[in-house]
Amino acid sequence: MALSGIASALRRIVVDDTTAIIGGRILLGVALLLLWQFYPELFGANPFWLSRPSLVFAKALELHREGILLSNLGVTAAETLIGLAAGCVIGVVIGIAVGISRPVREIFEPFLLVANAFPKIAMAPLFMVWFGIGFLLKVAVAFSLVVVVMALSTYSGMRTIRPELVNSARTMGASGSQIFCKIVMPSIMPWLFAGLRVSLTFALIGAVLGEFIAAQSGLGYMIDGGMANFDSELIFLALVLLLMIVLIANALMSWVGRRYGIDEDSPTLAYNS
């Protein structure tokens, strides 16, 4: 009896979908970490190429003792957030302005599409000419990526607003600000949210790429410095931190989306950095 009980429990573990999937995911994660740690012994490879978790962790402690781990993180975070905030505000204003009425839309839509197709990242050297090699350069690169995404997603949201709704509200005597608050904002909210999700990563990419061009601190500086000095621990530490920021930010956005019932899966768009 006991044996058949164990057998059925085993079968449940193997067959049950969620158990198998989650178990498989954890096993794969552990296996990947072990592989990363022990690949030099396993394959006789030079640990320089991918570094190893233990070395990366040691590097993190070392930088923390020198007091430059958190300051590097903070610099990149500040550049990202300021670029993100400025890009969101300006982008949303542009998106609303372009989407406000049909003639305006028809005239300005191609400009938005061209701005989306252009590789903004190539403007980073131009920003270097404009703003020098300081903090503003990284903010500008982050801004340039975010502003187009936000303008385009806001604009796409504006296009989904049904004109009957606006007309009937107007007929019933709604003021401009009432129409904006009660119809426009609720309609474009999911689009703003979807745009913000993409923008978070884009702002981070912008800040890091700005730091590649010229910097004295930040995660991009760590990566670039690691490349110049053949210090792979430094590079992989910065990459691990970057990945953690992205994953945490995405999880946070998903949580906010669920918490406030913003349907985050519906609107998505094709953006170019």
Added chain:
Amino acid sequence: MMNRGTIISIQLLIVIGFFGGWEFGAKVGMINPAWFSPPVEVLMRLAHETRQGTFLTHVWATTIETLAGFVLGVIGGVALGIALGMTRRVRQILMPYLLAIYGIPRPALAPVFVLWFGIGLFSKIVLIVSLVYFLLLIYMIVGIRAINPALVSLARTSGANQQQIVSKIMIPSVMPYIFAGMKLGIGMAIVGAVVGEIIASRFGLGYYIYQAAQRGDTQGVYVGLTALGVMSLVLVFGMEWLDRRLFHWRQEVAL
């Protein structure tokens, strides 16, 4: 309601007004040409540079990197996408990892590829493949999951063989997803090429722009940006056009 002619003339007026104002402002000294080179001079320098061999080498380098990385990334992503689309369990286990890899800001990997593969063409192609590959993979997985199982069973009961099901149902339903991925992917490929060239290179438009900026040659920066702009518009809107031509019967696919 405005007709097409009116819209296009207003758009032309805006473009002419913008560049005309820029040119005029620079000429009368309202705009600092050290920051905003006058458009006419930029175009003349562009014409001059294209007559010399080196500039075209940069254009070619970027074009070849972009297209090679794009094609390899698309083929790889579609191939693994088909494999994963057919094995449900493996896909479910791998999915969070794929999304995590997809979430890595991959332009930030450029220095790693330089470290591994040097500053030549190859490291840029690897960077572009890393961008395009995972994008296509994810579009492919979603596309395969979107195949309508009712259609497949209907075809099977009506006596279709496996080959017919693949060619008549599966491929037509997946193609729009592949193209949606490719439309995004071509833009990413250009970004990858430019980032790779800015980080470490001896060729390419990204290199040209960056070098000009370092020399303080603003005009050169605008020349490079103009050439790059033309190239990206041709590639991105070319993909767009191809997609619309082939799949005008389908609703837009987005993830």
